[in-house]
Amino acid sequence: MSSAQGFLNDWVESRVGLGSNISNSRNTSVSYNIKGCWIPLTDNGGRRSLGSREEQGSVRCRRDEDRLGWFPPHFDVSDRMARLVASDPVFRKDNRAMLSRKELFKNTLRKAAHAWKRIIELRLSEEEASEMRFYVDEPAFTDLHWGMFVPAIKGQGTEEQQQKWLPLAYKMQIIGCYAQTELGHGSNVQGLETTATFDPESDEFSFIWWPGGLGKVSTHAVVYARLITEGQEHGVHGFIVQLRSLDDHMPLPGITVGDIGMKFGTGAYNTMDNGVLRFDNVRIPRNQMLMRVMRVTREGKCVQSNVPRQLIYGTMVYVRQTIVSDASSALSRAVCIATRYSAVRRQFGPQDGGVETQVIDYKTQQSRLFPLLASAYAFRFVGEWLKWLYLDVTQRLQANDFSTLPEAHACTAGLKSLTTSATADAIEECRKLCGGHGYLSSSGLPELFAVYVPACTYEGDNVVLLLQVARFLMKTVSQLGSGKKPVGTTAYMARAEDLLQSRCSVQKAEDWLKPSVILEAFEARAVRMCVACAQSLSKFQNPEEGFLELSADLVEAAIAHCQLIVVSKFIEKLQQDIPGKGVKQQLQILCYIYALNLLHKHLGDFLSTGCITPKQASLANDHLRSLYSKVRPNAIALVDAFNYTDHFLGSVLGRYDGNVYPKLYEEAWKDPLNDSVVPDGYQEYIRPMLKQQLRNARL
Numbered sequence: 053m054s055s056a057q058g059f060l061n062d063w064v065e066s067r068v069g070l071g072s073n074i075s076n077s078r079n080t081s082v083s084y085n086i087k088g089c090w091i092p093l094t095d096n097g098g099r100r101s102l103g104s105r106e107e108q109g110s111v112r113c114r115r116d117e118d119r120l121g122w123f124p125p126h127f128d129v130s131d132r133m134a135r136l137v138a139s140d141p142v143f144r145k146d147n148r149a150m151l152s153r154k155e156l157f158k159n160t161l162r163k164a165a166h167a168w169k170r171i172i173e174l175r176l177s178e179e180e181a182s183e184m185r186f187y188v189d190e191p192a193f194t195d196l197h198w199g200m201f202v203p204a205i206k207g208q209g210t211e212e213q214q215q216k217w218l219p220l221a222y223k224m225q226i227i228g229c230y231a232q233t234e235l236g237h238g239s240n241v242q243g244l245e246t247t248a249t250f251d252p253e254s255d256e257f258s259f260i261w262w263p264g265g266l267g268k269v270s271t272h273a274v275v276y277a278r279l280i281t282e283g284q285e286h287g288v289h290g291f292i293v294q295l296r297s298l299d300d301h302m303p304l305p306g307i308t309v310g311d312i313g314m315k316f317g318t319g320a321y322n323t324m325d326n327g328v329l330r331f332d333n334v335r336i337p338r339n340q341m342l343m344r345v346m347r348v349t350r351e352g353k354c355v356q357s358n359v360p361r362q363l364i365y366g367t368m369v370y371v372r373q374t375i376v377s378d379a380s381s382a383l384s385r386a387v388c389i390a391t392r393y394s395a396v397r398r399q400f401g402p403q404d405g406g407v408e409t410q411v412i413d414y415k416t417q418q419s420r421l422f423p424l425l426a427s428a429y430a431f432r433f434v435g436e437w438l439k440w441l442y443l444d445v446t447q448r449l450q451a452n453d454f455s456t457l458p459e460a461h462a463c464t465a466g467l468k469s470l471t472t473s474a475t476a477d478a479i480e481e482c483r484k485l486c487g488g489h490g491y492l493s494s495s496g497l498p499e500l501f502a503v504y505v506p507a508c509t510y511e512g513d514n515v516v517l518l519l520q521v522a523r524f525l526m527k528t529v530s531q532l533g534s535g536k537k538p539v540g541t542t543a544y545m546a547r548a549e550d551l552l553q554s555r556c557s558v559q560k561a562e563d564w565l566k567p568s569v570i571l572e573a574f575e576a577r578a579v580r581m582c583v584a585c586a587q588s589l590s591k592f593q594n595p596e597e598g599f600l601e602l603s604a605d606l607v608e609a610a611i612a613h614c615q616l617i618v619v620s621k622f623i624e625k626l627q628q629d630i631p632g633k634g635v636k637q638q639l640q641i642l643c644y645i646y647a648l649n650l651l652h653k654h655l656g657d658f659l660s661t662g663c664i665t666p667k668q669a670s671l672a673n674d675h676l677r678s679l680y681s682k683v684r685p686n687a688i689a690l691v692d693a694f695n696y697t698d699h700f701l702g703s704v705l706g707r708y709d710g711n712v713y714p715k716l717y718e719e720a721w722k723d724p725l726n727d728s729v730v731p732d733g734y735q736e737y738i739r740p741m742l743k744q745q746l747r748n749a750r751l
């Protein structure tokens with residue numbers, strides 16, 4: 053067996069007709085008509101001007117006992133893959149901002165092809181391959197192929213369909229994308245206009261719009277369309293559709309496909325060929341409808357299987373779950389840059405002419421930066437927990453237990469929303485924390501922001517997703533009286549009566565150091581906000597009308613619930629054994645910072661619901677200040693622990709060795725504008741103007 057085959061077989065093992073016609077022009081006439089984490093604590097207070105290049109080698113060679121046990125196999129894999137990518141010139145990315153769209157895209161194709169070659173040559177495992185793509189750090193069609201096309205077939209295809217399509221996809225003999233969103237419909241999936249029908253008749257057009265990888269690369273797509281058989285609608289389903297010839301890559305008859313154009317930022321997400329797609333009388337075999345949820349017989353009859361139809365949305369649940377862990381990565385990256393730079397940067401200070409103060413020592417800088425550092429850790433832990441929840445629900449589904457699906461949907465939707473919004477805001481805050489230099493492309497922050505910010509929109513607009521959480525919470529509250537006991541992340545609601553009455557016991561600042569006190573405050577706030585919404589809703593005759601009217605309050609209640617989940621998972625993590633001297637204490641401090649900073653930011657909720665008093669709020673704030681002083685000595689170690697290579701960070705400000713100023717100067721000279729001392733355009737535009745002024749002056 054060749055190495056490639058061995059790898060691919062392992063991969064497969066480790067993962068789990070009749071003419072039909074597709075069209076999204078509605079004037080068609082045939083069958084399916086588609087329309088590891090390290091924390092080497094420093095004892096020098098992290099006040100080093102960041103070490104030299106030579107130091108980098110020794111400091112990074114960390115001891116086993118320093119290592120946290122959260123992701124044991126992951127750290128080694130991640131570390132190896134980061135270095136592999138960093139040392140390979142094909143994966144160079146420092147020139148991205150200077151490339152035209154065409155050059156950028158071709159370069160991404162080159163990187164993806166090279167990555168695939170290395171994956172085969174080195175017989176990388178699935179985990180290694182995925183880490184490698186992560187460190188290549190460039191949005192590409194492969195994200196959608198592996199992240200959505202393959203999971204859609206696995207989740208919604210029958211065994212037979214999986215056996216047919218997955219081997220082709222695993223060997224990249226076909227490349228696929230996830231084509232759901234249309235020009236006119238994204239959030240409202242049930243409202244999609246693309247139809248797959250035996251007997252279509254209308255004459256409007258609709259286009260698929262947005263799918264990544266669709267524009268220029270994908271040969272296939274899982275297309276989502278409303279199924280129509282025997283003149284009846286049967287909801288939205290996924291269909292595997294070949295888009296391009298496997299011989300010459302030309303679109304197949306009836307298919308119009310292309311890129312939708314430049315997106316936010318210059319380099320950024322423009323490496324991705326988000327696409328537009330139009331079907332006109334496209335025929336596909338009947339068995340290319342993904343039929344795990346519903347089967348269409350040869351005669352065109354629909355047979356519902358025993359799995360809930362929401363499984364059709366399963367790929368989105370899967371990706372939302374991965375997005376939460378990704379949020380931690382993006383956030384930790386921005387925080388790493390801002391923290392290291394804050395230790396290098398000095399402004400103001402002693403009046404006697406001594407050295408100026410490192411900006412990281414200003415309390416305002418700490419109060420903006422350290423909660424973001426704490427959030428990076430918090431999102432990592434909640435991401436790990438969510439992975440567990442997702443695996444759990446997947447196993448239950450296989451055993452025909454669908455009971456936890458609504459909670460899995462609410463958790464993935466809510467946490468995706470919470471963590472991506474917080475991360476997008478945090479990256480921008482990190483840019484500001486770096487002052488003027490943060491605005492330079494070479495700081496790495498503008499591009500990180502531009503690449504990251506669409507996460508608030510894709511895989512579900514964040515507000516739309518919070519409204520899903522709110523629906524789930526309102527349902528839970530409405531069932532409290534019926535004897536149905538809430539479980540999982542809503543278990544606290546079983547104590548609603550107590551939590552509605554409870555009084556916070558804090559009397560002095562240190563009382564905020566008790567996890568039970570923090571948890572109770574967050575539980576009481578969430579329950580009170582949910583119950584208040586439910587009470588307001590009950591005053592409406594039409595619940596849907598009420599839901600629309602109260603949606604802003606419902607979103608806030610959903611946020612309160614999701615923040616409680618993050619806080620509680622951080623606290624749970626700390627109940628586990630965490631190896632490494634002093635590591636647990638540092639994480640405890642970060643946990644309190646995460647919770648108390650949220651409390652401070654959402655004080656209105658806590659006070660208006662009577663969960664805490666103004667005095668207790670003020671004590672929490674006092675305590676928060678003292679916690680910042682405790683993080684300060686280890687701040688650099690806490691970001692070094694993310695173990696990012698300089699290549700991955702891609703930031704002059706966040707360099708491991710702290711050699712910021714000489715490198716900023718060096719970078720500036722690399723700009724093409726500096727290729728010539730006198731700029732192009734001088735003769736045509738500057739010189740005549742100057743001469744003109746001279747003439748005027750003489751007159």
Ligand SMILES: CCCCCCCC/C=C\CCC/C=C/C(=O)SCCNC(=O)CCNC(=O)[C@H](O)C(C)(C)COP(=O)(O)OP(=O)(O)OC[C@H]1O[C@@H](n2cnc3c(N)ncnc32)[C@H](O)[C@@H]1OP(=O)(O)O
Pocket residue numbers: 182185186194195196198199200230232233238239240241242264362363365366368369371374457458461509510511512513516517520523
């Ligand atoms: C190297 C490997 C990399 C791996 C990672 C790669 C990832 C790459 C990352 C990023 C690249 C970007 C890629 C982007 C892709 C996309 O954006 S794809 C398109 C995503 N689109 C959306 O997310 C649309 C958002 N809209 C929806 O999800 C839904 O339609 C809705 C908002 C939930 C609609 O709600 P509505 O109530 O109208 O829906 P109904 O269909 O009527 O639902 C009825 C009931 O079902 C429940 N429900 C809804 N969704 C789900 C679900 N997903 N799971 C389970 N249950 C669900 C809903 O709550 C209702 O329940 P109820 O009847 O009990 O109330």
Ligand SMILES: Cc1cc2nc3c(=O)[nH]c(=O)nc-3n(C[C@H](O)[C@H](O)[C@H](O)COP(=O)(O)OP(=O)(O)OC[C@H]3O[C@@H](n4cnc5c(N)ncnc54)[C@H](O)[C@@H]3O)c2cc1C
Pocket residue numbers: 196230231232233236237238239240261262263264321326506509510511512513514515516519603
């Ligand atoms: C970079 C990027 C990559 C993408 N990749 C893909 C892909 O690979 N495949 C794919 O199929 N799609 C993809 N998409 C599309 C994406 O999934 C949708 O854009 C997303 O789901 C949001 O839907 P929308 O654009 O319809 O937003 P809209 O729903 O039109 O949202 C517009 C505004 O209306 C508000 N709103 C909408 N409905 C409600 C409501 N019920 N109540 C209150 N407020 C509401 C929203 O909060 C938002 O403020 C991608 C998008 C981007 C930006």
